[in-house]
Amino acid sequence: MKISTVIIFTALVANLGIIPFSYAEPSVEIIMEKTTYSYCEKLFYTIKVSEVTGNPAIIHIRDETGKGSSAIPIPITDLENPIPSRVAFEKEIFPLGKYFIDVNYSGAQTTAEFTLIDADKVCIPEVVKPIMANWLSGNISDGFLIDAFQKFTEEENIFKIPFDINETSVYDITIPEWVKNVGYWWLEGAINDDELVNAINNLIERNIISLSQDKKDEI
Incomplete structure (x- = not known):
């Protein structure tokens, strides 16, 4: 009688999926928005997992030479x-070339890759964005914004500024108030760098x- 009871109980437990017990390692996958990027574009991808374990995913991004980021x-x-x-x-x-994204999540690992090319796009350095924000807030003058455009893109020569900017003339550059709309659109991503x-x-x-008319006459 006791043996029959044990057999029946074991069968019930097995039917409930409790026996046998096995641990399945979670899976992780990287879904790339695209596999080719150019300068001025921002990397975007999605980490897809089979379950949320409470552990973070540890990411390394490396180039073809093996040089890479610290653990993220x-x-x-x-x-x-x-x-x-964010940048x-x-x-x-x-540098141009192939990059790899390595992800380790709760023991599971995966890698995705993308290529960085030079598509000859107009690209304004990220450092200009806080300067634009300061100008929009009225913390810096019009001339300092134009000076930043010129200094931080000097090599590319993308801004065609026909007047010299120095310690004096920087205060004589005027930008109408309504032009700030363009700055807001750029910071919000409504318009691109180009x-x-x-x-x-x-x-x-x-x-x-x-430049103010008086300064033009002096020049």
Whole structure:
């Protein structure tokens, strides 16, 4: 009688899926937004997991030579976790070529790759964005914004500024208040770098952004 009871109990437990017991390692996958990027673009990918274990995903990004980032812990709170980069690819930091994203999550590992190319796009360095924000807030003058455009893109020569900017003239450059809308659009991502450059150059060419008339006469 006792033996029969044990057999029946064992069968019931097995039917409930409790016996046999095995541990399945969670899976992890990298879903790339795209596999080719160019300067000025921002890396975007999604980490997809089979279960949320409470552990972070550990990410390394490396180039073809093996040179890479330090370990980057990414909290995993959902089965699909979008990972947008906060900064764009810049020539001064990222050489052209192939890159790899290595992810380790609760013992599971995976790798994805992408290629960085030079598509000859107009690219304004990220350092200009806080300067633009300060100008929009009224913390710096019009001239300091134009000076930043010129200094930080001097090598590319994308802004066509026809007047010299020095310690004196920097205070004599005027930009109409309504032009700030263009700055807001750029910071919010409504227009890209190329569109901002075209807008500023057009305003300079039309003398909407200019030196004050008195200073022009002196020059």
